[in-house]
Amino acid sequence: MTDMDETIRRAVAAGKRKDWPEAIRLWSEIVDHHGGPDAPKKFRAQLWRARQTQNGEEALRKNRLAFKALADTSKPIRINPHLIRGKVRGELDLDLYPNAILPGDWDLAPLVVDETFKHRSVKQHFADGLPWRDTEMFRIYADLIQAGKIVRGRSTIDELLEDYREVDALYESMKQRGFALPDHLKNRREALPHVHIGRAGEILYGRAGNHRLAIAKILNLDHIICLVHARHTEWQNLRERLFSVASESRRAQLEQGLADHPDLADLIG
Helix, strand or coil: CCHHHHHHHHHHHHHHCCCHHHHHHHHHHHHHHCCHHHCCHHHHHHHHHHHHHHHHHHHHHHHHHHCCCCCCCCCCEEECHHHCCEECCHHHHCCCCCCCEECCCCCCCCEEHHHCHHHHHHHHHHCCCCCHHHCHHHHHHHHHHHCCCCECCECCHHHHHHHCHHHHHHHHHHHHHCCCCCHHHCCCHHHCCEEEECCCCCEEECCCCHHHHHHHHHCCCCCEEEEEEEEEHHHHHHHHHHHHCCHHHHHHHHCCCCCCCHHHHHHCC
8 A cells, every 4th residue: 555545545534534624634635646636536526525514514503603594404405407597606616615604796697507518518419419529518628638638537538438428328317217316326415416595596506417407407307406505695694584484474475486496495394
């Protein structure tokens, strides 16, 4: 076992015992050793999850002192995929974490989901019948690889095309079963995509699960399953106001355009 193998073993062990500061320190060391931004995705993902979990646990402790209408962020919610029109920009999504209730402009000027190159490319492949190699996404990937970059942990287009056999299989699975986690991931809620809720209740997609969302829209599925990470402070204040009124008044308020919002289902029982 090499020194780096031992560091990875210790990082995994720190995560299992929920020692997030130690896990973050070790995964940071591993990522830096493997080239920082160019490190394999599996290492960068572990570092991101450790930071997200630590931030989320700290936020929950603070929120319990400040709010009464807290939602259970570990409980997935069902969302009609066609309600998800915006996507938090990548650099902002990295700073949003489970249980976060944040002010500011992070929910403004989101990307339009259907206009991102991944969503366009998934549509080109599954709806228009274009081979993956000829989609906009793979043209971008080819340019990156030509420039010597690693893309999704791969250094050749042929390797990426082999990986995308799994996306083809995902499409067939969702066509038959709807939105469901694979059997080997059913007990891993972190494998679900996440969303954030903007100030007026806008459902903003996070950084993971882009292929699944695009496929769900193409197949016209009635729901996908997501975890909610961050909420804007103004939206949480609305939850607080609804929580504070009697159930009849609450229903009357919800009937004024909010009754079907998936992030309010917990308040109306």
